[in-house]
Amino acid sequence: MGLIVQKFGGTSVADAVRIHRAARKAIDAKERGNQVVVVVSAMGDTTDDLIDLAKQVCTVGDREIAPPKREMDQLLVTGEQVTIALFAMAICAQGHQAISFTGGQIGLLTDESFSKARIQSINKQKIFKELDAGKIVIVAGFQGVTSDGDYTTLGRGGSNATLVAVGAVLKADVCENYTDVDGIYTADPRIVKNARKIEKISYDEMLELSGLGASVLQTRAVEFAKKYNVPLHVRNSQNDNEGTWIVAETQNMEHIVVSGAALKKDLTRVTVKAVPDRPGIAARIFHSIAAANISVDDIIQNVMDDNTANISFTVEHGDLHDIKPIVEKLVKEFGGTTAAIYQGELAKVSVVGVGMRVHTGVAERMFDALAKAKVNIQNITTSEIKISCIIDKDHGPIALQAVHDAFDLGKARA
Amino acid sequence: MGLIVQKFGGTSVADAVRIHRAARKAIDAKERGNQVVVVVSAMGDTTDDLIDLAKQVCTVGDREIAPPKREMDQLLVTGEQVTIALFAMAICAQGHQAISFTGGQIGLLTDESFSKARIQSINKQKIFKELDAGKIVIVAGFQGVTSDGDYTTLGRGGSNATLVAVGAVLKADVCENYTDVDGIYTADPRIVKNARKIEKISYDEMLELSGLGASVLQTRAVEFAKKYNVPLHVRNSQNDNEGTWIVAETQNMEHIVVSGAALKKDLTRVTVKAVPDRPGIAARIFHSIAAANISVDDIIQNVMDDNTANISFTVEHGDLHDIKPIVEKLVKEFGGTTAAIYQGELAKVSVVGVGMRVHTGVAERMFDALAKAKVNIQNITTSEIKISCIIDKDHGPIALQAVHDAFDLGKARA
Structure with missing residues (x-):
């Protein structure tokens, strides 16, 4: 009842x-x-x-x-x-x-x-x-x-x-x-053959996975479920199988280092080079982009010797058409040696798990797996429960399989 | 404005x-x-x-x-x-x-x-x-x-x-x-080639025509327009021609004896013979039929010498399937020599005009026209502004053309 x-x-x-x-x-x-x-x-x-x-x-x-x-x-x-x-x-x-x-x-x-x-x-x-x-x-x-x-x-x-x-x-x-589909998988089963259905996952892990390309649930719905602590059960309408439960985090969950891996395809990296290194410049750039309702990710800023900075970020390839005029306008505004570089054909491979908080060596294991698979890492971004690497788009499937295997995601949990 | x-x-x-x-x-x-x-x-x-x-x-x-x-x-x-x-x-x-x-x-x-x-x-x-x-x-x-x-x-x-x-x-x-269509016509132009668009017609005439088979406007909408005195203008969405105005009756309208003619096809006459001639019998019959949401029309009752009556009425042929069991049940209930006869393949030709109130000889002119066209009249029903004749279905088009011509409906009005 x-x-x-x-x-x-x-x-x-x-x-x-x-x-x-x-x-x-x-x-x-x-x-x-x-x-x-x-x-x-x-x-x-x-x-x-x-x-x-x-x-x-x-x-x-x-x-x-x-x-x-x-x-x-x-x-x-x-x-x-x-x-x-x-x-x-x-x-x-x-x-x-x-x-x-x-x-x-x-x-x-x-x-x-x-x-x-x-x-x-x-x-x-x-x-x-x-x-x-x-x-x-x-x-x-x-x-x-x-x-x-x-x-x-x-x-x-x-x-x-x-x-x-x-x-x-x-x-x-x-x-x-x-x-x-039968639930949330450790990776996209169309790419990783030994991907396994996850029985239980925390709201935070699901939030990261949703944002990283696992398309079953939108970020907003998961945020709402977390806020009101409503258990979500993702399951298949064509059968009676148990699916994946998305619930509040329990201490038990930290035993698992990585819950799932995800691949986001078709990214383009935008680099604005030689931006004047003064307060408010980054805000200026990302405010203009946000106003056009374009999501950016993987932001990296490096300060150079000549008091300028390089700011790079990724956008979905489909947004490039909309973002180019905005970036070009900013480049003109900044003047000097500022220039924009667009590098397409990129992808992002990520691993997610609340266990990262208590386990060490997770990043190392991921980089090692990618190196062994001869996948070159172009950028790295991390959160408390996520590690993402920007890679060549062509390497996407190999990279996903490699990290999936490195964390034994295909094996049934005890 | x-x-x-x-x-x-x-x-x-x-x-x-x-x-x-x-x-x-x-x-x-x-x-x-x-x-x-x-x-x-x-x-x-x-x-x-x-x-x-x-x-x-x-x-x-x-x-x-x-x-x-x-x-x-x-x-x-x-x-x-x-x-x-x-x-x-x-x-x-x-x-x-x-x-x-x-x-x-x-x-x-x-x-x-x-x-x-x-x-x-x-x-x-x-x-x-x-x-x-x-x-x-x-x-x-x-x-x-x-x-x-x-x-x-x-x-x-x-x-x-x-x-x-x-x-x-x-x-x-x-x-x-x-x-x-361009408006309301003096008769269905698909049947009567010289049918003419009516410029102006009263609510009451339109109500009669709607009930008699002119399908452009439903009775209910016209009743409502009449009640609130809203002028209706029926016109063609494919051109800018003036259509037909449906308005409150003016004295002027009575100069025109007949405004339009209509043909209702596919009627069946139901006759209940030798019904006991006592009060409430007709009500009994029509109550049962109304309860089944079937419209009847052209009701005629003749009292016979033997203290029984014949009650006949018409229904649309499509309703026959629903009305038969109701009538058969009543026949059984009345007992004696009561019997039901169904006569299909009938039609109804009608003329409508507020001018009938002040002009005489309208019925005569209509019957004469039908006789000359060799159309046999099976039943006649009238209202203050309408005369209807039940005829063989096969005679429908000839009858409509005959009454249309008899009242000069095809000629432009002065």
């Missing part, structure tokens, strides 16, 4: 057959004596199709305008609304009771940042009333409503944000995130 | 090109100095596609359950929501300001009769605020919200109900109903 919040992503509700399969999961949980809330995404490619429609409408002649963000959200929230209604019907067709709610209908209030709104509150009474009446409650993910009644969307991974927020406000025993 | 409410049906907003064409109509009206509100339907076949999806989900094995009506409405309202967002984007892409509202967002409150809800009130302040800010306001047709926040739909022709309700509450100067 407990309260379970389940979430099914777009591929798990892509057609009537899959919706029924997902509905069965909810019914099973209910029949085991739980109260069940289900959060769903838009079916399959629905969101992309709606975006395409908007693009068509916003193109006049050969000029494409940006659609007004409020109207874009007004459009996109319909995707999840279709799924909740069908999901509730599927449960009823299987002989159980269900009721569906849009974000607005459960008072999921957000701020007014259309397309990337933040959740402020949820009317839990409305959900509890239906749960107590014996119904399975279906909630539209990815969406909310402002206090003025305008619809908003929660940005990338928004349905996971809904999952965790609903779980937190209802004080759920577990949030089950159903996907098309 | 005035306030115009426009409505575009599903075919007029079926794709990006048509949405832009419709948006242009709204912008033109705005540029002529008017405040403009636009009501839109779901794009093309969207509603049918959603109903199909629901059917798929509600079929388990070979058993199909009726989807819960609340969830069906939750599903269907998304159709119009997609259109309003795209329509607002199209107006913005053409350089004007627009904002879209769902039924719920303008507080279009209804009762809780899911799938056929009735409008109770609309928050006009919300609309006026945006109009006064210079925006074109786009409203989702066909939908509303209950006081509990559940979404409802308004039934067949619901977008026209929205058009007229919004027009009434805003005290609009005109409600423009854009369709794919």
